[in-house]
Amino acid sequence: MHISSIFSPFTLMQIHCQITLKKSAISIKLIQQSCPTIYFDGYDQLRRWRTFMELRNLKTFRVVAEHLNFTRAAKVLHLAQSSVSAQIKILEAELETRLFDRIGRQVTLTDTGRLLYNYARRIEDMDLEIRSEIQGMGAFKGRLTIRVPETLAALYMPGVVKTFHSRHPEVRLNFINCSDLQLREELNSGRIDLAFLMSDDLNLTDVNLLRLAEEPLVLTCGPDHELAGMPAVSWNELANHTLLLPKTD
Secondary structure: OOEEEOOOOOOOOOOEEEEEEOOOOEEEEEEOOOOOEEEEOHHHHHHHHOOOOOOOHHHHHHHHHHOHHHHHHHHOOOOOOHHHHHHHHHHHHOOOOOOOEEEOOOEEEHHHHHHHHHHHHHHHHHHHHHHHHHOOOOOOOOOEEEEEEEHHHHHOHHHHHHHHHHHHEEEEEOOOOOOOOOOOHHHHHHOOOEEEEOOOOOOOOOOOOOOOOOOOOOOOOOOOOOOOOOOOOHHHHHHOOOOOOEEEE
16 A cells, blocks of 8 residues: 655655555555665554654754753743653654763754754744644734724724624724715725714715614703703704814814
């Protein structure tokens, strides 16, 4: 039978191999130019070869290589020092070479260790990149610029923003005080992406409009004002009174 996607330790080059089962041994022949025939005596060795250089062992090696201290590396990794030493021994056994020289308490990288360190960093970076890309597939990213009246922003936006952020954490929201006068120009030019408005008289034929809700227009006044207590007030009645209105630009 043929098995693909088995990688060489340093070049990460994809190769193919042919496995022949025998009573007491397994013969694996690499089918690629200038590749030797490799023999494994027993199934246990084949199992170890298949799990060659686990990512966690490479991470442990990388941390030890950066600190050149097993005790300090164990603290960084939140592992027992014996576990760190065991993982390094597994790597050295798999590669059949020393990765560190130990002279007393001093630890240094061997030439092979320095080479493996470069690859370990690249493999970890690739692992993080793959995880990030897969987790981010289908997710919205970027920035939305939104115009919204201050009243709406204070009353309704906190809950809306909380829900939106929980669903699309990679999107940044930029809120700007609403401006009806330049709305069409800003939307068409791309300076803003959308707007929330409180108006019934919008002549925006080239803009998609969606009515979300209706709010009654309410007049507030002091308890001693002559309009206080009236069930309704006409525009003509309001014309004779001083009004406080929000400023628009």
